[in-house]
Amino acid sequence: MSEIKNIRDQFISKLENDLNIDQINEIKTELFGKNGLISSKFKTIGSIPETDRKKFASDLNQVKDELQNLIAFKINEIERKKINEKLEKEKVDITLPERPFVRGKVHPVSQTIDEISSIFSEIGFSVEEGPDVENEYNNFTALNTPDNHPARDMHDTFYLDENKEVLLRTHTSPVQIRTMLKDKPPFKIIAPGRTYRSDSDQTHAPMFHQVEGLHIDTNINMGHLKGCLNYFVKEFFEVEKIKMRFRPSHFPFTEPSAEVDIGYEIRDGKIIIGEGDKWLEILGCGMVHPNVLKNVKVDPSKYQGYAFGIGIDRLAMLKYGINDLRAFFDCDYRWLNHFGFDPLDVPSNYRGLSR
Amino acid sequence: MKITYDWLKDHLKISAKEDKLLEKLTDIGLEVESIENLSEGLDLFKVAKIIKTEKHPNADRLKVCDVDVGNNEIKKVVCGATNAREGLLTVYAPPGAIIPKNNTKLVVAKIRDVTSYGMLCSESELNLSDESDGITELSSFKYAKNIGKSYFSKLSSNLIDLSITPNRPDCLGVRGIARDLSAAGFGNLKPEKDKKIKSNKNQTLKIKITKEKNQGCLSFGSCLISNVKNTESPQWLKDKLISIGQKPISAIVDITNYIMIDINRPLHAYDADKIEKGIIVRNSKSGEEFTALDNKNYKLDDGMCVISDSKGVLGLGGIIGGTRSGTELDTKNILLESAYFDPRSIRKTAKKLNIDTDAKFRFERGIDQLSIEDGLNKAAFLIKEICGGEISKIDIQKIESHKNKVIKFELKTFEKITGFKISTKEMIIILEKLGFKLKKEKKFFKLSVPSWRPDIVQEIDIVEELVRISGYEKIKIENPIKERSKNTLNPTQKLFHFLQRAVASKGYLEAITWSFTDVKYNDHFKEANKEIKIVNPISSELGVLRNSIFSNLVMHISKNLDRGIKDLSIFEIGPIFYGSQPGEQNTVICGLSAGKKSRLSWIEKERNTDVFDIKRDVIQTLVEAGYDSEKFYLDDESPNYYHPGKSGRIFLNKGKDKVAAYFGEIHPNIIKTLDIKTESLVGFEIFLDNLKLPKKPLKDQKTKYIVSDFQKSERDFAFIVDKKVNVQDLVSLISSIDKNLISNIKVFDVYKGDNIPENKKSIAISVTIQSLEKTLTDNDLEKINNSIIETVENKTGAKIRS
Secondary structure, eight states, rough: OOOHHHHHHHHHHHHTTTOOHHHHHHHHHHHHOOOOOOOHHHHHGSOHHHHHHHHHHHHHHHHHHHHHHHHHHHHHHHHHHHHHHHHHHHHOOOOSSSSSSOBBBHHHHHHHHHHHHHHHTTTOOOOOOOOEEEHHHHHTTTTTTOTTOOGGGGGGOOBSSSTSSSEEEESSHHHHHHHHHHOOOOOEEEEEEEEEOOOOOOSSOOOOEEEEEEEEEESHHHHHHHHHHHHHHHHHHTEEEEEEEEEEEEEETEEEEEEEEEEEEEEEEEEEOOSSSSSEEEEEEEEHHHHHHHHOOOTTTTOEEEEEEEHHHHHHHHHOOOSSSGHHHOOOOHHHHHOBBBOOOOOOOOTSSSS | EEEEEETTTEEOOOOOOOOHHHHHHHHHEEEEEEETTTTTGGGGOOEEEEEEEEOOOOOOHHHHHEEEOSOEEEEEEEEOOOOOOTTEEEEEOOOTOOTTTTTTEOOOOEETTEESSSEEOOOOTTOOOOOSSOOBBBOOOHGGTTTTSSSSSOOOOOOOEEEOOTOOOGGGHHHHHHHHHHHTTTEEEOOOOOOOOOOOOOOOOEEOOOOOOOOEEEEEEEEEESSSOOOOOHHHHHHHHHHHHHOOOOHHHHHHHHHHHOOOOOOOEEEGGGGGGSEEEEEEOTTTTEEBBBEEEOHHHHHEEEEEEETTEEEETTTTEEEEOOHHHHOOOOOEEEEEEHHHHHHHHHHHHTTHHHEEEEHHHHHHHHHHHHHHHHHHHHHHHHOOEEEEOOOOEEESSOOOOEEEEEEEHHHHOOOSOHHHHHHHHHHHHHHOOEEEEESEEEEOOOOOOTTTOOOHHHHHHHHHHHOOSSSSOOOOOOOSOOSSSSHHHHHHHHHHHHHHHOOOOOOOOSSOOHHHHHHHHTTTOOOEEOOSOOSSOEEEEEEEEHHHHHHHHHHHHHHOOOEEEEEEEEEEEESSSTTTTEEEEEEEESSEEEEEEEOOEEEOHHHHHHHHHHHHHHTTTTOOGGOEEEEEETTTTTTEEEEEESSSSSSTTTTOOOEEEEOOHHHHHOOOSSOOEEEEEEGGGGOOSSSSSSHHHOOOOOOOSSSEEEEEEEEEETEEEEEEEHHHHOOOOOOOEEEEEEEEEEOOSTTSSSTTEEEEEEEEESSSSSSHHHHHHHHHHHHHHHHHHHHHOOOOOO
């Protein structure tokens, strides 16, 4: 027994020295190698008298475990120290900039179109489109605006031929005509797109965006029109309540016609939509004129419904606090970056239209 | 249309406040554009007397006047008027006053070293007349006791500017507006005072409307007023016109203007003595000329409606009169015209000659045919009252009589359209107050439309009248039902929105630019396309429809570079045009990237943005959109605005498709010509209309999920091939060797130079070989290895590098 204890004491004190990994491995071999001190002791177990054998073996195993654990601990300690030293050396200034990245943006008008589509999608409208170049018939005549009608003066039209037969559409309303000529009622569509008028100043751009709405069925009346627009405006501005006013107006292609104002006020230099006692005109609408329905071979004694036209750029300006219409189309990188939307920001009903 | 509440009260019995009026006007569709207080600040203008004048020490033409402005105050005013003289009563404007003519605010000013406190005003500066020669001279008889008092009598009424929609000519007269208001329960319309000319004198000037095709004048009423003395208008008339911002001219002109504004009845006064042998209303002949009251000479086409005499054209009926027969202050005998012209004829002529007058504006919207006599009566009486003279009988020539329209209105139509009910009684009240003659049947009305409402022709127009007057606020809100029976977007639209965001997610900022462009830029990018000119562009820089989005994007990227932004990527998704007919357009997504990658980065080496950057953006976008990159086919045929050696085109399927996209460096010549200051400019165009939509939706396209867990091996090969051999062909050749075993091919090096013969290059490829069925043996691998080398060597003339 004392011999085993001696080995133990001797090696424990040895291991207390500041050893490197090789020295520890040497000790390990010395003890547990093929002919190591402890290994050899195990070989002698058979020759120990039976009465002592059990205790001898137990003591030997205890010492073996103790030494092995200590060695493992020492090795681990050294390795840890080594890693720590390495980590110390590897330290970087983590405040240095990350690898360069670029971030793209979606134009506020595109974002607004997606928002609008998302809202109307919820109440069953689908999206239709039409060409930017239109014929005079679809843009005016079919919309109950014959050539001799003074209402044509309200549209400063870009023409592509001297006979004024081909033009850049002045509104999205010709999509109504195309849709109704192509399909059979009922119709429930919106048509966002580019529109053009030869008008250019601080508040007018020669190109702008409109969204047309059309809902024709057997029983659609002005109450539905009011309900639809009320819903849209509330959803679009993401407000609980909206102050809205329908004013009689005149468009050749709708009758009765209305212009719609929303209430607003300026608070701390910011426009607050839906409250206040000032009015802002945001759209024109009305019941589709029977003459228009006749022009597209829809029987006005069976079908009726409403149409509306909304200026998209104007809505985007109001919602996102953009002051200058011209800047939309100026393509200034700084502006696009400032007012643009992250491409992952897809407006949807369940995630909300905006963040 | 400008009105005042006071003027409205000539026709309307009402005591409500003005803000109630404004609200009501808007509620019934007569939108209030603005209100303006014309008399605001006018009280500053004082009657004053010049006490002394001296020559200005430093200017020959100026005088320094001592002016008595009342309250024992004397002001020094520098004045240039020749008529400024001692003792003259005139109008003085102190510093702070705003001159009506030009809206400038007066300040104390030094004029050639003499300080002037205010100004003495001419009539023109006060918007009282066109008289700008000298300062206003006030009669001492009337004004001597008024020195220091306000010159303008106070206007109690604000100027209300209404935006009258083109369907409502009747509301271009104050009475029409009053009638609408009364129908809406805002006051009562006063009955008209019927003044009929009683004369035994005949209208002796012969009037004839020729009967010809497209005669634009349907009736012509007139009367002669002889021995008048044209004069200044009386104060009440002047005040009336001034109150709506008009300038009084002379009694006769003022009276015709007054009648026009009051009841929307345009009149024209001729100097009867200047008319040669009666009036002929006829179509013009090409080449005829006349000088109009705007002092312009007009050359006429065939078929314009003219008022003429034996000497030629006197004026364009309903549009503008001529100088030859115009009235002046010394006019003695007047022929007063009150006619009806066809709106289409008016519009056509005015558009052709580009004339816009008040009369034209009214006639083209439609004048009450039955107001001819009324207008003559009212005007003639006023002329006689103010200018004296003798009135003749009224003469009316017509080639067509007015017929009242009759409309059958089903009572239930109202609720069908508006969704709410009003009582039959209310309908009757509204319609009768608007001037309809009504015959009530059981379920419908027979309505005779008043002659002043050309806009009302069918049943729906009656609904509009009723709902407009009873109030839009009565329309009940029907909440929409959240139900969808059709997809919101069709597959093409979904693709559009997907691509838009896919490209943006690659670091591009989305721009929206005009669909038109500068021909100078367009020329660089139009290739063989037709130039599509806009006939009436807003400027020559926006003169053509764009054949490519590049023209605008290049222009804008250049502007941004000039702003000092060095590295930027922008894109636009929108139409380009290849013809001027509807539908001759394509939707394109077009991107441009300029400058460097990793500029001034501490960690990465900076480099120019290159063709393979843009290629990645295009390919990744297409792959994200759901197209299989393994089927893509590329070649180097690209439009001439790309660098011929560093550009290409992409097909989604070899030989089966139109071009899906172009990409490449922009041609250096264009960069140079347009002076674009950047290290590198690369771009792409994806043609949405050429991207075939998959037959099956993406969700049904995914085939069975099969992966192999058997061991895979990677083998590297380096081939020396002819320079012309492209990697695409090499890769597709190798993959075709065994589609089951070769699962991936990667090009990891391309080398030209030392140790490689000229006209050759070395391509290093790593091929992944893996079976779905078993672990491949060395033998299997060796076999495929040899097959790859053999095939490549045989098919391309390559040599394996050893």
